[in-house]
Amino acid sequence: MYPLSEIKNLSSLDNQQVVRIRGRVFSKKDCGRVLFLIVRDGIDTLQAVLVKSKEGNPLSIADYNLLRKIENESFVELVGQIYSPEKAVLACSQQSIELAIMEYTVLSRSVLDLPITLKEAACIEDKKNENQLFSSVQYVKRLDNRVLDLRTDLAQAIFRVNDGMLFYIQQYLRGHGFVEIKTPKLIGGASEGGADVFKVDYFGKPACLAQSPQLYKQMAIIGDFKRVFEVGPVFRAENSDTNRHLTEFIGVDLEMVIDQSYMEVVHLVYQLLVDLFGALNKKYEREIAIIQSFFNVPAITLASALVVVPFPDAVALLKAHGKERGDLEDFSTEDEKQLSAIVKEKYHTDLYVVTRYPSCVRPFYTMVDPNDKRYTHAYDFMLRGAEILSGAQRIHDHTTLCGRVVELGIAPSTIAHYLNAFKYGAPPHAGVGMGLERMLKYFLGLPDVRYSSLFPRDPKRLHP
Ligand code: ATP
Numbered sequence: 334m335y336p337l338s339e340i341k342n343l344s345s346l347d348n349q350q351v352v353r354i355r356g357r358v359f360s361k362k363d364c365g366r367v368l369f370l371i372v373r374d375g376i377d378t379l380q381a382v383l384v385k386s387k388e389g390n391p392l393s394i395a396d397y398n399l400l401r402k403i404e405n406e407s408f409v410e411l412v413g414q415i416y417s418p419e420k421a422v423l424a425c426s427q428q429s430i431e432l433a434i435m436e437y438t439v440l441s442r443s444v445l446d447l448p449i450t451l452k453e454a455a456c457i458e459d460k461k462n463e464n465q466l467f468s469s470v471q472y473v474k475r476l477d478n479r480v481l482d483l484r485t486d487l488a489q490a491i492f493r494v495n496d497g498m499l500f501y502i503q504q505y506l507r508g509h510g511f512v513e514i515k516t517p518k519l520i521g522g523a524s525e526g527g528a529d530v531f532k533v534d535y536f537g538k539p540a541c542l543a544q545s546p547q548l549y550k551q552m553a554i555i556g557d558f559k560r561v562f563e564v565g566p567v568f569r570a571e572n573s574d575t576n577r578h579l580t581e582f583i584g585v586d587l588e589m590v591i592d593q594s595y596m597e598v599v600h601l602v603y604q605l606l607v608d609l610f611g612a613l614n615k616k617y618e619r620e621i622a623i624i625q626s627f628f629n630v631p632a633i634t635l636a637s638a639l640v641v642v643p644f645p646d647a648v649a650l651l652k653a654h655g656k657e658r659g660d661l662e663d664f665s666t667e668d669e670k671q672l673s674a675i676v677k678e679k680y681h682t683d684l685y686v687v688t689r690y691p692s693c694v695r696p697f698y699t700m701v702d703p704n705d706k707r708y709t710h711a712y713d714f715m716l717r718g719a720e721i722l723s724g725a726q727r728i729h730d731h732t733t734l735c736g737r738v739v740e741l742g743i744a745p746s747t748i749a750h751y752l753n754a755f756k757y758g759a760p761p762h763a764g765v766g767m768g769l770e771r772m773l774k775y776f777l778g779l780p781d782v783r784y785s786s787l788f789p790r791d792p793k794r795l796h797p
Contacts, residue, residue: 335351335412336353338353339354339377340373340374340377340378340379340427341374343379343427344427344430345417345429348417348430349414350414351413351415351435352413352415352432353411353412354411354413355374355409356372357405357406357409357484358371358373358403358407358409359373359405359451360452361400363401366384367382367384368382368400369381370383371424372411376426376489376620376623377427378425378426379425379427379432380424380427380431380432381431381434382431382433382434383400383433385397390433390435391436392434392435392437399439400434400437403439404445405447405450406443406447406484408439408440408441408443409437409438409439409440410437410440411432411436412435412437413432413433414433415430415432416433417430418431448477449471449475449478449481451481451484451485477797483787486623487623487627487784488784490617490620491777491779491784493617494617494620494621494624494773497617498769498772499769502585502605502609503564505605505608505609506562506605509560509601511561511562511587512558512561514549514558515563516543516553516563517543517549518565518566519540519542520540520542520543521538521539529569529570530542530544530568531568531570542568543568544567544568544569545567546563546567546766547586547696547766548698548748551588551727551751551754551759552751553588554588554760555755555757559589560589561587561588562585562586562587562588563584563586564583564584564585564769565583566581567584567766568580568581569582572792573792574791574793575666576782577781577782579782579783579786580790580792582769582770582771583770584767584769585766585768586766587764587765588763588764589763589764590760591761591763595724597763598724598726598763598765599639599712600639603639610633610635610776621777624777624779625778628777628778628780630778631778633683633684633716633717633776634677634681634683635682636681636684636685639686640682640684641685641686641687642685642686643687644687644689644690645660647672647687651668651671651675660691661693661707663690669718669719669720670718670719672687673685673717673718676715683716683718684715685714686712686713686714686715687712687713689702689708689710690708690709690713691709692706692708693707697737697743698728699725699726700726700727700728700729701737709725710725710726710763711726712724716772716775717778718775719771721767721768721772721775722768723765723766724764724766725764726763729759730759731752731759734752734755735752738752768782769785770782770785773785
C-alpha cells in the first residue's frame with residue numbers, strides 16, 4: 334500500500350509518482366469521456382482526473398459512473414499518478430499538478446441534499462451591513478450546520494490562526510515565568526459578587542458558572558505563585574445580542590506580582606500583543622490572506638512604542654471633538670470607536686491603552702488611586718476601535734479590601750473565602766482578562782465574534 338500523502342505536501346516534484354490521498358469531493362465536472370473531481374483537504378485542493386476506458390487503467394465504466402454521481406462532501410481515498418497539466422488548474426490550491434485516478438475507495442458517503450453547500454457558505458453575504466448579518470436566515474443556517482460551515486476555507490483559516498494565537502500566548506507567558514493554572518467553573522454564590530451569572534442547582538444548593546477566574550487567580554497569587562495565567566471558559570448571562578458578545582467565551586487571564594507599578598503589567602501585555610501579532614502575520618500569511626479575501630480589512634497598524642491615554646485625557650479628546658459627556662462616565666461602544674479614530678489620527682496606531690479608569694465604573698477589588706480617589710489603577714487595551722482586554726492593579730490589603738466591599742454595598746459573606754485569603758498577607762499584584770474570540774475578531778477584522786467561536790453561544794443560541 335502506498336503511504337498516505339497530504340494534498341498540501343504534493344508538488345510538481347512528485348511528477349509521475351503514484352500517491353495515496355484522502356479528502357472530500359468538493360466538486361465534479363463530467364465532460365462525457367473525462368471526469369474532473371476536485372478533492373479538498375482543509376484549505377488545500379487538488380484536481381483528480383479519470384478518463385473513461387483508458388488503456389491500462391484498471392477502473393471500469395461502472396467505476397466512472399459511480400464517481401460521476403458521488404455526492405459532494407463524501408470522504409474518499411484516491412490512489413493515482415501525479416502529472417503536470419498543460420494549463421494551471423486555477424480552481425485549486427495545487428495549480429501545477431493533477432492526479433490521474435488509478436484506484437478509489439469511498440470511505441464515507443455524504444447525503445445528497447446538504448442543508449448548506451460549501452459554495453453557498455463561502456460566498457457569504459458579509460458584504461452586507463454587519464448588523465444584518467447574524468439575523469439573516471443564511472447565517473443562522475450556517476451556524477445550525479456548523480460542521481459543514483467549519484469546512485469552508487474561511488473557517489479553516491480562522492481556527493488555524495486561533496490555534497496559533499493560543500500557542501503563542503502560552504509560549505510567551507511561560508517564557509516570562511508564568512505558571513498555567515485551572516480554576517473552578519462551578520462556584521458557590523456569584524463569582525465576582527456580580528449579577529450576570531448563570532445559576533445552577535448544585536445538589537439542591539445555589540451555585541453559578543464562573544463569570545471570570547478573577548478571584549481564584551488572585552488567590553493563586555496569595556498562594557505564592559508569582560505569575561499565573563489561565564485559559565478557560567467564561568460564562569456571562571448578559572442578554573446582549575451584539576457582534577462582540579458571547580454568553581460563553583474563552584478567557585485568557587493573567588495575574589502577577591508587581592514591583593513598583595501596574596504599568597509593569599501594561600508593558601508586558603503590550604509586548605505580548607506586539608510579538609503575537611507579528612508572529613501570526615508571519616506564520617499564518619496564507620490563512621490571513623484567505624480571511625482578507627472575504628473581509629478586505631487592512632493589516633493592523635502599530636505605533637513604534639506603546640501609546641497610553643489616561644482616562645481624563647481620553648475624555649478631554651472626546652469633548653474636544655464635540656462629544657458631550659460626564660467626566661467619570663464609562664465609555665460607550667460609540668465612545669470607544671470615536672476615541673480610537675482620534676488616537677489613530679494622532680498616533681497612527683490601531684492598538685493603545687487607556688489607563689486610570691474612574692473608580693465608579695470598576696469592580697470592588699480594583700486599586701483606587703491613593704492620590705485621587707475618583708480614579709483607579711485600571712486599564713483597558715483597545716484594538717481597531719474596541720476593548721479587547723481589561724485589567725487593573727488589585728487591592729491587596731485585607732482591611733482596605735473589606736472597607737471597599739462594604740462601601741460598595743456588597744455583602745462580605747457572599748465572598749468570604751476570597752476576603753479571608755487576604756488575612757494572611759498578599760503581595761501587590763495586577764493582571765488582565767481578555768476574550769480569545771474577541772481578540773481574534775479584532776486582530777483579523779472579522780465582522781462578528783461568532784466567526785471566531787467554534788460553536789458560539791449567544792442569547793439565542795445554545796445548539797449545536
Ligand atoms: P464589555 O464592556 O465589552 O462588555 P466587559 O467590560 O464586561 O466587556 P470584562 O469583564 O472586563 O469585560 O472582560 C475582560 C475581557 O473579556 C474583555 O475585554 C473582552 O475581551 C472579553 N469579554 C468580556 N465579555 C465578553 C463577552 N460577552 N463575549 C466575548 N468576550 C468578552
